Amino acid sequence: MKSVTERFLEYVTYDTQSDEDASVITTPGQQELAKILAGELKAMGLDDASVDEKGYVMAHLPANTTRQIPSLGFIAHLDTSPDMPGKGVKPQLIENYEGGDIILNSEQNIILSPHDFPELRSYRGKSLITTDGTTLLGADDKAGIAEIMTAIDYLQSHREIMHGKLCFAFTPNEEVGRGADYFDVRRFGAEFAYTIDGGSIGELEYENFNAAGVKIKVKGRNVHPGSAKGKMINAILLAQEFILQLPKDETPANTEGYEGFYHLTDFQGNVEETTLKYIVRDFDLTSFQKRKENLQRITNELNEKHGTGTFSLEIKDQYFNMKEKIEPVKHIIENAEKAIKEVGVVPDIRPIRGGTDGARLSFMGLPTPNIFTGGHNFHGKFEFIPTFAMEKAVDVIIKIVEIYSTKA
DSSP states (O other): OOOHHHHHHHHTTSOOBOOOOTTOOOOHHHHHHHHHHHHHHHHTTOTTOEEOTTSOEEEEEOOSSSSOOOOEEEEEEOOBOTTSOOSSOOOEEETTOOSSOEEEETTTTEEEOTTTOGGGGGGTTSOEEEOOSSSOOOHHHHHHHHHHHHHHHHHHHOTTSOOOOEEEEEESOGGGTOTTTTOOHHHHOOSEEEEEEEOSTTEEEOOBOEEEEEEEEEEOBOOOGGGOTTTOBOHHHHHHHHHHTSOTTOSGGGOOTTOOEEEEEEEEEOSSEEEEEEEEEESSHHHHHHHHHHHHHHHHHHHHHHOTTSEEEEEEEEEOOTHHHHGGGTHHHHHHHHHHHHTTOOOEEOOBSSOOHHHHHHTTTOOOOEEEOOOBSTTSTTOEEEHHHHHHHHHHHHHHHHHHHHHO
């Protein structure tokens, strides 16, 4: 049986970076990994493992007892973030980390340091997997995939563990907010599910941001600068005016916990036309709505000042806080918390300052909280994951299956 580390080191070599173009259903790299995983699942005895044309992998392990046990699901996503290159990932295994700086790339002087990332200090003596400083690592969420696959292999080798129907899925395009777009909840067949898509060891999450994507287009007028007085309208400067209307302290770099934010993710354009892209996040639905109303107010006021149509605003809701759907079935959190404790890990129940497929799936009739993978610093070149944390995530998946069996 392959170890979770062996699986992970193999999976991260596949380039599965998602594409933000809404017309792209999946990417070739995601489809390639999906087919590899479906083949591995079939080899482990999950005969119905398949990949559909949109890149979703699904497979089921039938119940091995006649006792009435709820059908459980475990989900991870295939893609990596568009924020950082995911091609040519060269993972580095640091055995018995001694503390101190880790040189990721000597040529480019890229260093993973506990001075910048203090959590490293807690992993002294452990084995870590890092990047080579030129790409992301892909622990988000190939660690989750490796952990689920390893747990399946273990359950197939230990048929004495009684379980109900177990449902598994690997989804495309989670990083661009479309992982649940074509997810067939009925075909999946689970009553409850868990995404294995969290961060550091012990994390258990059932609250997430309410989220929206925002696009502001600013129209200007370009005239030769030598004769521009009273004629030129510089869209870049007008876009800056919009930015300055938003609270300076309500950005990701200045917020934590349950605090929401406006995040400027893209600024492109010229004198004639400039486009701003934001994401808006808040845990509280009322505050979330007020943030969107604030954007509309600013747009209206600037149009009054500079002329109707100078600013156009487009807001699209992306997902909502799953807490509303999880609380009525809180036992799925209690069982996960118990499983984490029983494998010797301290549960860290916290809100997700982001979103997962589970947020949308919970509103599609499949309550789906989120469990840790063990990784840190997702989406960037300083990403790393301790190997023991992946092993513990595998243990948690197996323990959850056992807990549901003993409670039936």
